[in-house]
Amino acid sequence: MALDDIYKETILDHYKNPRNKRELPGAVVTCTKNNPLCGDEITVAANLEDGKLLEVAFEGAGCSISQSSASMMTESVGGKTVGDAMSLAADVRGMLAGEVEPDEDVFGDLVALKGVVKYPIRIKCAVLAWDVLQEAVSDGGAASGGAAH
Amino acid sequence: MALDDIYKETILDHYKNPRNKRELPGAVVTCTKNNPLCGDEITVAANLEDGKLLEVAFEGAGCSISQSSASMMTESVGGKTVGDAMSLAADVRGMLAGEVEPDEDVFGDLVALKGVVKYPIRIKCAVLAWDVLQEAVSDGGAASGGAAH
Amino acid sequence: MAVTERRAGSIDVESVRADFPILGRTPHGKKLVYLDSANTSQKPRQVIDTVSEYYREHNANLYRAVYELAEEATAMFETARLKLAAFIGAPDPTTVVFNRGTTESINLVANGWGRRFLKEGDEVLLTDMEHHSNIVPWQLVANATGAVLRYLPLTEEGSLDLTNLESLITERTKVLAVTGQSNVLGTLPPLKELASAAHAVGAVVVVDGAQLVPHNPVDVVDLGIDFLTISGHKMLGPTASGGLYGRRELLDAMDPFLGGGEMIMEVFPDHSTYKEPPHKFEAGTMNIAQEIGLAAAIDYLESLGMDAVREHEKQLTAYAIGRLEDAGAVVHGPKDVEVRGGAVSFWYRDIHPHDLAQVLDQEGVCVRASHHCAQILMRHLGVPATTRASFYVYNTTEDVDALVDALARAEAVFA
Amino acid sequence: MAVTERRAGSIDVESVRADFPILGRTPHGKKLVYLDSANTSQKPRQVIDTVSEYYREHNANLYRAVYELAEEATAMFETARLKLAAFIGAPDPTTVVFNRGTTESINLVANGWGRRFLKEGDEVLLTDMEHHSNIVPWQLVANATGAVLRYLPLTEEGSLDLTNLESLITERTKVLAVTGQSNVLGTLPPLKELASAAHAVGAVVVVDGAQLVPHNPVDVVDLGIDFLTISGHKMLGPTASGGLYGRRELLDAMDPFLGGGEMIMEVFPDHSTYKEPPHKFEAGTMNIAQEIGLAAAIDYLESLGMDAVREHEKQLTAYAIGRLEDAGAVVHGPKDVEVRGGAVSFWYRDIHPHDLAQVLDQEGVCVRASHHCAQILMRHLGVPATTRASFYVYNTTEDVDALVDALARAEAVFA
C-alpha cells in the first residue's frame, strides 16, 4: 500500500481547490450530515428543475477524503437527473465496497476514490457526501441534520 | 502430596466410627450450620455446667474431613471449660491456616487434621464443626441455623 | 482397551491429543486424565499459538486507528465474529456480540432486554436444572421490575417434565430461559419444541449455550431461538472469550447494557446516542486476543466436524455410563445418549464427592465434585453434590477406564 | 540522537525494547514507531509467555475443584490479586475485584453502588475531560434513578478549573468521578485535593485509573479515594485483564452487578445469598489466563520501578512537546510535565488528523487520530479530533524524532 493509493493527485487537487464549495442561498434542497466518529461535516445544497439537479454546491469541514469526495460529487451530478445521480451514488458506494469496477467514462475524477477501498475506516469519509445528497433529494430537503451511521 | 497426608488412619477411623454422633435431647446449647458450597452440614449439641462443656455430641452429613473433624472435636472439648474449648478452636484454626504448630499432647487425634493445610478447599470442611461449636456456646444456643461463610 | 475402540466417532483422538500440550502433565506422577471439560476445556496449541502470535505481531486497539497494526487487529477480530456467526448458523454477523461468555451474556439479556420490557407480574420461565448463571441474573431483574420467576419441573430421570407445559407457558410468560444441555445431567432439552411453545405465547427464548455449543452442531435459525449464549473457554478457546447471539430486531429494540467508549455515536453532557448492534453492546476495549483465539478454536472444531465431535462424545458417554453402572455407581440423568450429552454425574457407594474427587486426583483423574452451580437441581436430586466426569475431543475410553480403576481405589480407602 | 539521550529516566530502554517482539515489525518497510500506548500498550514476552504457559501447563477452572491443576490455577489467580492490590497500595486484597478493565469497572460502580444509593436530584460530578467510559455509565444510571450529571469545567490550558469548586461540590453531590490522567491532554488532576473536597460533602470518589495506573506510582490509601479502575491492557497486560479497587465498606454495602455462578452462597428459586467481596462481584468463569498475565506485567513494571517509568515518560514528553512546537504543531493541554503525563495531543498545520495519521502510518509511525472517546472535551477544544502521540517504557527520543520527520512528509503532501 503506497500513500498515493489513497492520496492521488486528483484527490489532493479537489481537497486543496474544492469545486462548488459555496453557499447556495434559496436552494431547493439542502441537507447537512456529520460523522461524529470522524468529525467530518458536510452540507449539500442544490436546485432542482424538471427532476434535474441544476446547481449542486457543498460546504463543510473534514479530512481530505470527505471533502474531495464532496467536491467531485458536485461536479459529477450537476446536470444529471435525480435518478441518474442516485444510480451513480450507488455505483460509488459499490466501488468503495470493492464490488463495482468503476467505468472511467462515467466516473471521471471519482475513479481516484477507488484507492480508499484498501483503508476500511476511511470509506465512511468518502461516502458521507453521497449520503447527504441522497437524503437531500429523497426528502426534498426537509431534513437538515442528523448523524450519519 | 500423598493421599495419606489428608486421609490419615485417624481421620478415616473417626469418619467410619464417629464418636458422640447422636441426638442429645434437652441439650443446653445446640446449633446447626451448613456449608452450601460443599453441602456439609453439622449440628452440635452440648450440656454446660459451671462453665464446663459436659456432654458434647454431633449429628450431620458431609465429607470425611468435616465429619471426622466433628467427631474429634466432641472428644477433645468434652469436659473442658468454654474458655479452654475456644482457645483450642483457635489453635485448630491456626493449624489449618499453617500458622500454629500443633502440640501433640493438647491436640491428640486432632493432629491428624494437619495434612488438610495442603488442600486449601478442604480447610472449610475441617473448620465447620468448630464454627458450629463456637456459635453454639457464644449465643447460648439461641441460634440454630445459618450458612457458614 | 484396544486401539480401535479408542478412535471413537470419526475423530482421530491420538492426533488430537498431540495438539494439547497440557496432556503431557503427570500430576502425582500419573498420566493426566482430564475429565472436567464441562467446567473448562483444555486448549490446543493452535489456539495458544494464535493468541501469542497476536500479541507478538499484531496487537493494537480496534477500529478507528488508521495504522497497519490496528487494521490487522480489527480485521482479525471481525473475522472472528464471522466465524462465530457461521459456527452457530447465524446468517447476519451483526447478531453476534462479543463478551466474556455465558454469564455476561445472560446478564446482558436480563438487563438490556429484561429491564426494558419486563413489568410487574410478567413471568420468566426457567427450569429446575438451570445453572446459577441462568437464574441469578433473572432474580436480580425480577427484583427490579416486579416480574416473577417460575420453574419447569423435571422428571424422575432428569429430563424436563413437559406434561404441564401449558399451565406454565401462559400469556404472562415473557421469557423462557433454558439450558441447551445440562452441565450436571447431560440432558438435551427439546429446544425446538420449547421455542415454538414459547413463541406461541409471544415469549422470548433465551438458550444457555454454555454446554450446547461446544459439544453439538448448532443452528440458531433451525432451532428458532431468540438468544444463545456462548462460552469460548468451554470450546477450546481462551478464558474471557465468547459472546451472545440475538435476533437483530431484539438487539435493536433493547437497551444497551455496559456504557462506555466505542458503543456510542455521539456523547452529550446529558445523553448519548448509540451505535447499531453489535457495537451497541461492546463498550470499552474488548477481549481482542481472546476472540481471535476463539476463532482458532472454531477452526479446530470445524476441522474435526461438529457431527464427529458429537458422535465421539456419544460413544464415550455410553461407554462411561455402562462402566460406571457396572462398578456400582448410580448415574444421574437420562441414560439414552441420543437425548443427553457427555456430562456424567454419579454417586458412588456413599463416598462423599469431595472425598472421591480427592482420591481420584491422586490417580491423575480430574473430575469435579460440586453442586456444579446448580443448587436447585441438587435439591431435586436429594444430594449435596455430585461427582461429574465430562468429556471432550481429547478423551478416550482409556480415560474412562482410568476413572473406574480410581473408583476402586477410593472404595479401598473408604470402605 | 545520541545513545545517552535515549536512556531517559533510569530505564534501560534498549533492553526493554528487546523484550517486545512486536517492535521487530516493519510496517510499510519502516521501523515500527509505536506511539499509541494510551490506546493499548504492547506486551513483553514475559507476559505473552506467562499466558501461553498457563494454557500449556496449568489451565483449569478456579476454586472448588479438588485436583492439582485447579489448585495451581486458583493459586496463580489469587496471587495475581495480591500483586495488583500491592501495586496500587491496597492493604486488603479482598478490595480488588477482577474484570475486563475500566469500562466494566465503572459500569460495576455505577450499577452496584449507583442504582442502590442514588436518588432523584442527587448529583454525580464528572469533568469536561472524561472518557466516554466515565460518562455513559453515569448517564444510564442517572436515567434510571433521577440523579443529575454535572461537569467540572476546564481552564483554557486544559487543567481542571477549580475556582468554583464549592458551587459544584455541594450537599447534593453523591459521586465525584474523575480521570486520574487525561487520555487526551495528559492532565493529572489533583486527586488528593478533589477527594478531600468530595469527602467533605460525603460524596464517593471514583477515579478512572485507565491512564493513571500504567504510568504513575499509585497508592489508593495515600490518595484517599474510594474506587479506582484498572485497565490491564494499557499496562503491558493481556486484553480483557484488569479490575476495580473499592473500599471494603463500600463493596460490602453495594449490590452485586453481574449475577451467576461463583458469586453466590446459596440459590433458592426466588432469591440468592452472595459471597463476600471480591467474589460477590466475580460471576461466572473469570478471565483467568488474563489476570495471571497481568501479574507478569506488574512484575515487569515493578522490575523497572514505577518512579523510573514516570521519570522516563516525563523526559520523553518534555522532549516531544519541545520538538512538536518547534515543528509548528499546537500542543493541547498543560506543558509542564510535572502536572501531566505522556499523552500528547496536537494540531498540525490544519492537516486533518485522519490525513495526518494516514501519512504517518506510511512512515511506520502509529499515532491515533480521533476524538479519543472524549467528544465533550473535543467540543471544549473546538476541534473535531486530535492527533495524539503517547509514550510508554519502550519509547525513545528517536521515536519522537521519527514522528517529527513524518510530520514534514505530511506537510509536503498537503501543503
Ligand SMILES: Cc1ncc(COP(=O)(O)O)c(C=O)c1O
Ligand atoms: C481515561 C480513560 N478512561 C477509560 C478508558 C476505557 O478503558 P478500557 O477500554 O480499558 O475499558 C480509557 C481507554 O481507552 C481511557 O484512556
Ligand SMILES: Cc1ncc(COP(=O)(O)O)c(C=O)c1O
Ligand atoms: C450450563 C451452564 N450455564 C452457564 C455456565 C456459566 O458459563 P461461564 O462460566 O462461561 O459464564 C456454565 C459453566 O459453568 C454452564 O455449564
